[in-house]
Amino acid sequence: MSTEAIPAEKTKRNFNALFGLTLLGLLLLMWIVLAVATPSFATALNITNLLRQGSLIAILAVGQTFVIITGGIDLSVGAVVGFTTVVVALLINAGWPIWAAVLATLLVGVAIGLFHGFGIVKMGLPPFIITLATMTSLRGIGLLMTNGNSISINSDPFQAFSRGSLFGIPYLFWMVILVAIPSYIFLHHTRWGRYLFSVGSNAEAARLSGVNVPRTIFMAYILSGLLAAFVGVLLASRIGIGNPTQGDTYELQAIASSVIGGTSLFGAIGSVHGPLIGSFILSTINNGANLLNVNTFWQRVITGLLIIVIVYFDGLRRRGK
Amino acid sequence: MSTEAIPAEKTKRNFNALFGLTLLGLLLLMWIVLAVATPSFATALNITNLLRQGSLIAILAVGQTFVIITGGIDLSVGAVVGFTTVVVALLINAGWPIWAAVLATLLVGVAIGLFHGFGIVKMGLPPFIITLATMTSLRGIGLLMTNGNSISINSDPFQAFSRGSLFGIPYLFWMVILVAIPSYIFLHHTRWGRYLFSVGSNAEAARLSGVNVPRTIFMAYILSGLLAAFVGVLLASRIGIGNPTQGDTYELQAIASSVIGGTSLFGAIGSVHGPLIGSFILSTINNGANLLNVNTFWQRVITGLLIIVIVYFDGLRRRGK
Amino acid sequence: MTSTAQELHPAPTLAPGRTILELNGLEKRYPGTHALKPVHLAFKAGEIHAIVGENGAGKSTLIKLLTGVMPRTSGEVIWEGKPTALATPHEAMALGINAVHQEVVLCRHLTVAANMFLGEEESRFGLLQQRAMVKEAQKIIDGLGFDLPAHVVLGDLTIGQQQLIAAARATVRGTKFLIFDEPTAYLTRKEADQLFKLIRRLKGDGVTIIYISHRMEEVFELADRVSVLRDGTLVGTRNIAETDEPELVKLMINRSIEQIYHKEHFTPGATIVETKSLSGKGFENVSVTVRAGEIVGLYGLIGAGRSEFVTTLYGRHKKSAGQILWQGKEVQVNSEHDAIRLGMALAPESRRDQGLCLNLPVGMNLNLPIYKRISSNLLISKAKEKAEADRQIADLRIKTPTRNALASSLSGGNQQKIVIGKWLAHGAKLFIFDEPTVGVDVGTKAEIYRLFSTLLSKGAGIILISSYLPEVYELADTLHVFRRGKLVATHGFRTASHEDILGQALAEKQEKPGGQK
Amino acid sequence: ADVTIPIIVKDTTSFYWQIVLAGARKAGKDLGINVPELGAQAETDVNGQISILENAVASNPAAIVISPTEFKALGKPIDEAASKVKVIGIDSGADSKAFTSFLTTDNVQGGRVAADGLAAAIGAANGGKVEGKVALITALPGAGSLEQRKQGFIEQIKAKYPGLELVADKYADGQATTGLNIATDLITANPDLKGIFASNLIMAQGVGQAIAENNLGGKVALIGFDSDEKLIKFLNDGVISGLVVQDPYRMGYDGIKTALAASKGEKVEANVDTGANLVTKANMKEPKIDALLNPKLN
Ligand SMILES: Nc1ncnc2c1ncn2[C@@H]1O[C@H](COP(=O)(O)OP(=O)(O)OP(=O)(O)O)[C@@H](O)[C@H]1O
Ligand SMILES: Nc1ncnc2c1ncn2[C@@H]1O[C@H](COP(=O)(O)OP(=O)(O)OP(=O)(O)O)[C@@H](O)[C@H]1O
Numbered sequence A, B: 001m002s003t004e005a006i007p008a009e010k011t012k013r014n015f016n017a018l019f020g021l022t023l024l025g026l027l028l029l030m031w032i033v034l035a036v037a038t039p040s041f042a043t044a045l046n047i048t049n050l051l052r053q054g055s056l057i058a059i060l061a062v063g064q065t066f067v068i069i070t071g072g073i074d075l076s077v078g079a080v081v082g083f084t085t086v087v088v089a090l091l092i093n094a095g096w097p098i099w100a101a102v103l104a105t106l107l108v109g110v111a112i113g114l115f116h117g118f119g120i121v122k123m124g125l126p127p128f129i130i131t132l133a134t135m136t137s138l139r140g141i142g143l144l145m146t147n148g149n150s151i152s153i154n155s156d157p158f159q160a161f162s163r164g165s166l167f168g169i170p171y172l173f174w175m176v177i178l179v180a181i182p183s184y185i186f187l188h189h190t191r192w193g194r195y196l197f198s199v200g201s202n203a204e205a206a207r208l209s210g211v212n213v214p215r216t217i218f219m220a221y222i223l224s225g226l227l228a229a230f231v232g233v234l235l236a237s238r239i240g241i242g243n244p245t246q247g248d249t250y251e252l253q254a255i256a257s258s259v260i261g262g263t264s265l266f267g268a269i270g271s272v273h274g275p276l277i278g279s280f281i282l283s284t285i286n287n288g289a290n291l292l293n294v295n296t297f298w299q300r301v302i303t304g305l306l307i308i309v310i311v312y313f314d315g316l317r318r319r320g321k
Numbered sequence C: 001m002t003s004t005a006q007e008l009h010p011a012p013t014l015a016p017g018r019t020i021l022e023l024n025g026l027e028k029r030y031p032g033t034h035a036l037k038p039v040h041l042a043f044k045a046g047e048i049h050a051i052v053g054e055n056g057a058g059k060s061t062l063i064k065l066l067t068g069v070m071p072r073t074s075g076e077v078i079w080e081g082k083p084t085a086l087a088t089p090h091e092a093m094a095l096g097i098n099a100v101h102q103e104v105v106l107c108r109h110l111t112v113a114a115n116m117f118l119g120e121e122e123s124r125f126g127l128l129q130q131r132a133m134v135k136e137a138q139k140i141i142d143g144l145g146f147d148l149p150a151h152v153v154l155g156d157l158t159i160g161q162q163q164l165i166a167a168a169r170a171t172v173r174g175t176k177f178l179i180f181d182e183p184t185a186y187l188t189r190k191e192a193d194q195l196f197k198l199i200r201r202l203k204g205d206g207v208t209i210i211y212i213s214h215r216m217e218e219v220f221e222l223a224d225r226v227s228v229l230r231d232g233t234l235v236g237t238r239n240i241a242e243t244d245e246p247e248l249v250k251l252m253i254n255r256s257i258e259q260i261y262h263k264e265h266f267t268p269g270a271t272i273v274e275t276k277s278l279s280g281k282g283f284e285n286v287s288v289t290v291r292a293g294e295i296v297g298l299y300g301l302i303g304a305g306r307s308e309f310v311t312t313l314y315g316r317h318k319k320s321a322g323q324i325l326w327q328g329k330e331v332q333v334n335s336e337h338d339a340i341r342l343g344m345a346l347a348p349e350s351r352r353d354q355g356l357c358l359n360l361p362v363g364m365n366l367n368l369p370i371y372k373r374i375s376s377n378l379l380i381s382k383a384k385e386k387a388e389a390d391r392q393i394a395d396l397r398i399k400t401p402t403r404n405a406l407a408s409s410l411s412g413g414n415q416q417k418i419v420i421g422k423w424l425a426h427g428a429k430l431f432i433f434d435e436p437t438v439g440v441d442v443g444t445k446a447e448i449y450r451l452f453s454t455l456l457s458k459g460a461g462i463i464l465i466s467s468y469l470p471e472v473y474e475l476a477d478t479l480h481v482f483r484r485g486k487l488v489a490t491h492g493f494r495t496a497s498h499e500d501i502l503g504q505a506l507a508e509k510q511e512k513p514g515g516q517k
Numbered sequence D: 001a002d003v004t005i006p007i008i009v010k011d012t013t014s015f016y017w018q019i020v021l022a023g024a025r026k027a028g029k030d031l032g033i034n035v036p037e038l039g040a041q042a043e044t045d046v047n048g049q050i051s052i053l054e055n056a057v058a059s060n061p062a063a064i065v066i067s068p069t070e071f072k073a074l075g076k077p078i079d080e081a082a083s084k085v086k087v088i089g090i091d092s093g094a095d096s097k098a099f100t101s102f103l104t105t106d107n108v109q110g111g112r113v114a115a116d117g118l119a120a121a122i123g124a125a126n127g128g129k130v131e132g133k134v135a136l137i138t139a140l141p142g143a144g145s146l147e148q149r150k151q152g153f154i155e156q157i158k159a160k161y162p163g164l165e166l167v168a169d170k171y172a173d174g175q176a177t178t179g180l181n182i183a184t185d186l187i188t189a190n191p192d193l194k195g196i197f198a199s200n201l202i203m204a205q206g207v208g209q210a211i212a213e214n215n216l217g218g219k220v221a222l223i224g225f226d227s228d229e230k231l232i233k234f235l236n237d238g239v240i241s242g243l244v245v246q247d248p249y250r251m252g253y254d255g256i257k258t259a260l261a262a263s264k265g266e267k268v269e270a271n272v273d274t275g276a277n278l279v280t281k282a283n284m285k286e287p288k289i290d291a292l293l294n295p296k297l298n
């Protein structure tokens, strides 16, 4: 059906757990190498940093994966992140209680997802187009709301959240766990998860088997929008400002994490642990390069090469050679 | 197979010419509206500007379309553009004759395409991954070569090219024609063009029919790399510098132009005129907004909305309602 | 006999003929499946050699090895006396080996003509001669008697029509050795006859032909010799004149089948569904009634509008006029969701496009319609999920290593069993089976017909669409004949002859339209 | 070199920051210390810079030199960092009282200087009349320093040059070509446009090209910000009327030097203004300016 399918034709679903493990193996390998190569990698402080740094993209990547499994794509997530930092900042500064501001911001994410579902299902637009349009427009709306400036958030507790820890693990990473566990159950242990896969594999067959395809598509984009808004809230807490230009290229990082984690852009293949590992691989590359004091230009060159190497080895193993 | 396929299931190929025409119709409509709304739109100066402004993305979009028709994607083109501005700038400043510098730069583009073909065909990497990796690494290499600096090009004739015109039409737009005509013949009137479609439609069927699928994939990425390098040369001529950070997000603009022009990201559906019209639709939105002195933030909002409207109407007609 | 085959049953002597292709211990292993155990077999130049065997016996695998689609695990292939690697399809084609594969492997986005000439385009000065190719393709199609346009996009044709194109395509290529893998699975008698004419003509031109089918009468009609595969092993080769159907079936499934068609008559119960002058895209003015306990058969040629009729009934397409009455009450079926809620189930005709999620596991495909039922609260009951899938796999003898294997790794017939199996546990009132036994072996067919009876005995009604006349003929309590979108005749159980029914299905221009109720 | 003092800039890919890094590198060599050069990949990537700061703290340096991308956002992270090491700020401010020392140009002041330069150029081209339409092109929305320049520029025009009318206030997407396209369209839409302020390096390159392309050098005045070879050439050719130039090399050099001193507990100056100067064709040969235009990169 596609060029991507040629080499991967023998993907074995039953290898899935092993595959996750072994991509995890590659991640662990990187950690071991870094722990040996630099004195500062394996310190509590650095591990905390690393967990914080990977968290945002990790959560986005999970949402993106739901969409990609249906055969779609959500280019808007970076813009949603930027936009929702503004929303939550304005609401908090307007004196809303934090919980209410956060809830309302999450609803904004849901609304954006609904809009995407509407564009795809009712207007027949390609997911690429409708989410690209949202990406462009949302940044514009955010800039209009802030007049291009940053909004400083007047709430210390709100900002303290992103710096806090529980049992030595930063709250931000707890949020990843908070998202990952229900997502895992949802994707792999409920019928809606199955429906996502079936729609991505063959929407017509799914439809004729009684799967509500439109509703499934709505669900995927709503989840992606919701998680992006959640990341927006977390980012706002981390940077203490609302700024619509934040989250630039996050969509690309989220998609890349997902694909590195074994998701197929042609749909029907994906997991929750894959994108999580994928995103922490990317953060580890950055963190490691900083600690090793690699020149930032070399850092880009190396990031590209490592992506190739990791996906190549992972692919080799998956094809069972 | 995918959510995108649902609404478009009955795409009629024989409507294709009409479709091109009618997307063209939308573009002409925009021009008429702008000509009425602003005194400066329908001036020779502005038409010249508009043609220049749209040319670079138009050429990239054609290359991208070849790749997308095979079911692939080339995220590297923006980085290739930036990188090749550096290459051509360095060569010209090193005293190479312009023709030799340009030729060598185009060969760099071919080499990048070859590398992508190799990654996809021989290493089994998803196109998204290998071209994302190149995108990241190439910017790094370019930055290493320039140390983040812009390289000022010491050649007036080289820079004069992008400002020149023939029969009142800027050279840059002649370059679009120079690319479009052979591309059109190649895609729609040669067997290689047909093989691109067959690989995107059903790579297995193509293989069973004796189509050399690997070679076809190589060809698509080489063409995309070559055209991106060509755009790099033109951009260097236009801005008079070599700078590896230029061409940022051009890949997205090229893909968007292609998809607006009716190309399906699932492969096997696309044309040469579609992406050309798509890219000039995007340039017209920008040009018009500038002439109307629309607030830049509103401009983004409007761009997103117009993309939705245009693709929606185009889709309506294509589905034959 | 020139064959070196070490057959389990000694092959009868044959008229002497030159060996064109010889398999010497040809073997294929997939991960988890030993699909082909070393096979020794020699094909004679100019013969029609049938290959039969159960679903998953290894027939298509053999073909894939011979056409370079898949690499073999071990063994030798000797072409005209010389060993050959057959590593790529290209290599096979260069030798003159071509195939019409079981799954239509063409490009649905390209036109019929483009598909026919794919890889062998006519160019002049590097430019495609598109018009000439369309003309040429049309000539070939017309010459074969297929009523199909060459300029349309392939994806707009039905599966059967695509299958005909795949066959027509083989004639464009300079072929010495041509393999048909279940070419008639989706064809009606009329198209099948056209295809047989083509095959005989090719044979007359000296082409060697391998013919794979689950329809025994075709084997006896066409073949010179027949080989039987069972579980990847070649269990015998016979001259056609020296064998009969029971023997072949016995060889295939290692037991005998008294009768394939299992027909139990139930007293029809209440009306389940009734259409009144239903019209839609591809059919008009169709009135059909299905009662509990009965099978309503729909027969017609390809494109007669039967599938469009049932998919409209099922809410997949909009009706343009008429009414649907469900258990006596008029209902609006606006989506397949509505249909399923009412109690309909549809096993569609195209397993690849409509029936299966090919890159998902067998178990998931089987359970897709019933996930709601096997979920307790929010979570899927893993135990039930396993049990349901395993039950269907056992009941229908779906040959798969485990329920977790991808549907795409199953043989064609076994994939088809999933399409049917997924509805059997659903508990619908009305089952619509559109070409349910396409590519299914005789043993399993008998099994499926028995399952029909079970459904009927539980008070369900069945609409059975088949292009294979014997199937509807032997099973339908009421048999409707469609022609060009109209219901033109209705018969009771075996009340008309095959010839009459065929005649009614064929479009004879002078005949007046309208039914003969 | 056992002592490590990392320097964190806003965006390593721009030439301006490379000069800062060159100054820091030189200081590292002179002082015999290790100077990791860090920075995000875009000025707008606030979160990225926070991460880099966190990583830098984790590597146990003697002190940290940082140029905060965003005033408010970097405040808390800098407070947190300063609880472990000494932090020296350069170039731009942050909402933190924890800086041991601070070496910066005032970007609002830079904007004012640009307005003065533009007014002077327009006056010179129009026989002393400081009148007409002017436009402002900002590379990207959301970058703090660019917003400050914009603020200073607009304030100054309003306050001091009533004859100048700001007809367009545009944002681009950080690409020279976009700056070029916007400038061309502005010139088309406003044939009587008198001047443009392009508030950073890459925009000045794009807008300069638009002026060169349309042969408007001298007719449309252009003020840029920061400098490189290309812009100096434009200045020489009369395409650009003036550049607001800071002293990035010194920020880098003195930043590291101050950080080392601070880490040893020596007393350092709390605030240093490194200055923003208007460079025109007239003063570009002055040794002091020449040194700013041609920093000694190694
Ligand atoms: N790609 C594959 N991967 C793994 N197993 C496969 C693959 N293709 C076929 N098989 C297995 O090989 C065996 C033989 O399959 P094959 O398709 O040759 O059967 P067949 O005789 O053509 O059956 P049918 O009559 O159903 O078409 C089956 O058990 C099937 O599941
Ligand atoms: N020659 C043809 N070319 C293109 N389309 C055709 C042709 N003949 C029929 N069709 C299409 O097929 C539709 C009817 O096909 P349908 O699948 O419902 O028929 P069917 O009786 O079920 O035949 P089949 O056995 O192929 O399933 C018509 O509406 C028409 O659109």
Ligand SMILES: O[C@H]1[C@H](O)[C@@H](O)OC[C@H]1O
Residues within 6 Å of the ligand: D010, D016, D017, D043, D091, D092, D105, D143, D145, D146, D200, D225, D226, D246
């Ligand atoms: O002073 C610097 C500024 O802070 C930054 O944003 O851009 C480069 C320089 O002008």
Ligand SMILES: [Mg+2]
Residues within 6 Å of the ligand: C059, C060, C061, C102, C181, C411, C412, C413
């Ligand atoms: Mg088979």
Ligand SMILES: [Mg+2]
Residues within 6 Å of the ligand: C158, C306, C307, C308, C349, C434
């Ligand atoms: Mg049918």
